[in-house]
């Protein structure tokens with residue numbers, strides 16, 4: 001039996017884990033035993049627990065309960081607690097997702113214990129190292145043995161950093177293997193879309209109407225912790241919602257909720273609170289989220305995952321950042337990088353609302369998770 005130790009911690013990783021766990025259950029249950037370690041980076045019910053039952057993710061075997069903290073404290077604490085779990089479990093490989101502090105801590109701890117690291121969502125780059133995630137991604141990729149990239153751009157980024165697409169086995173940290181394999185989140189969105197249609201009541205619960213609302217998420221530290229940026233974004237949301245007389249639903253990340261009053265001027269904060277068109281709600285489940293994504297008219301976000309999902313559900317997307325790892329969306333013309341800039345956000349709205357968009361397949365065939373499991377088994381076993 002191949003023992004795979006999966007590390008999750010932040011919301012998007014919990015959701016991504018559903019895809020691989022489902023593939024293991026469906027096709028590899030006699031070959032792969034998965035041990036799940038939750039670092040506890042996200043811990044609110046709506047940022048973590050809500051996803052397990054809904055997405056049929058096996059409960060974690062370990063919860064390190066590290067919680068929030070500065071980058072150094074959070075990363076170090078995960079590493080400190082994870083080491084003894086890895087010593088005890090002695091897995092054949094450690095699987096990490098994406099680019100959070102949990103990803104970095106997991107990859108560094110495993111690599112230093114000579115356990116092969118499998119990185120899902122390898123090669124993504126924003127080329128902006130002031131973004132904590134960019135540092136996490138680069139470091140994680142460079143200690144990984146199997147690097148699964150969801151896009152061709154990701155593979156090209158890795159090749160530019162000295163990786164090769166043509167390495168031969170045996171693979172190890174000094175001779176890693178790079179794959180272009182599609183996106184496990186595309187697998188998930190396809191799989192759960194039907195369920196979202198039949199089960200979600202988020203539209204009626206939020207008092208909104210299909211095809212008559214926009215969806216917005218904001219959580220990047222460069223936006224939440226910078227009063228000017230946060231204000232530009234909220235001013236633009238008010239302007240667009242009022243001009244269009246359309247609701248904007250904002251399932252607010254706890255990070256943003258905590259700083260909203262402090263980082264907006266009292267006038268703007270009051271305007272946001274009094275607006276009947278802006279609907280700030282708590283974070284929603286994944287089924288509710290993809291229901292919102294598939295029924296809205298446009299998505300406005302600084303989230304990596306939500307940008308991609310805008311493409312899966314064929315919606316125009318305004319990116320509230322100055323760069324993106326998902327450059328294919330911008331090249332396809334379905335997303336515009338506006339940054340936290342009032343005028344650019346309003347312009348992007350006008351441009352996208354008047355364009356005819358097309359969405360050619362970009363993120364694989366919905367079977368990335370099966371491919372990852374089968375490659376891990378054949379290459380690392």
Ligand code: UD1
Nearest residue numbers: 010011041042043044047068099100101102132133254255
């Ligand atoms: C983290 C990831 C980011 C990812 C995001 C997904 C890093 C460096 N960042 O950002 O890449 O896009 O998760 O959502 O790893 N908080 C709560 N309850 C929770 C979790 C967080 O209140 O359950 C609050 C705390 O005040 C905490 C703050 O949010 O200090 C930030 O949380 P943290 O996990 O450090 O970073 P995120 O902004 O969530």
Ligand code: UDP
Nearest residue numbers: 011012251283284285286289303304305306
């Ligand atoms: N998501 C969710 N509920 C929400 C907001 C987001 O289920 O209220 C999902 C979203 O559909 C996507 C993932 O969380 O799959 C993205 O996570 P997030 O935006 O927190 O992080 P990022 O992708 O930017 O790292």
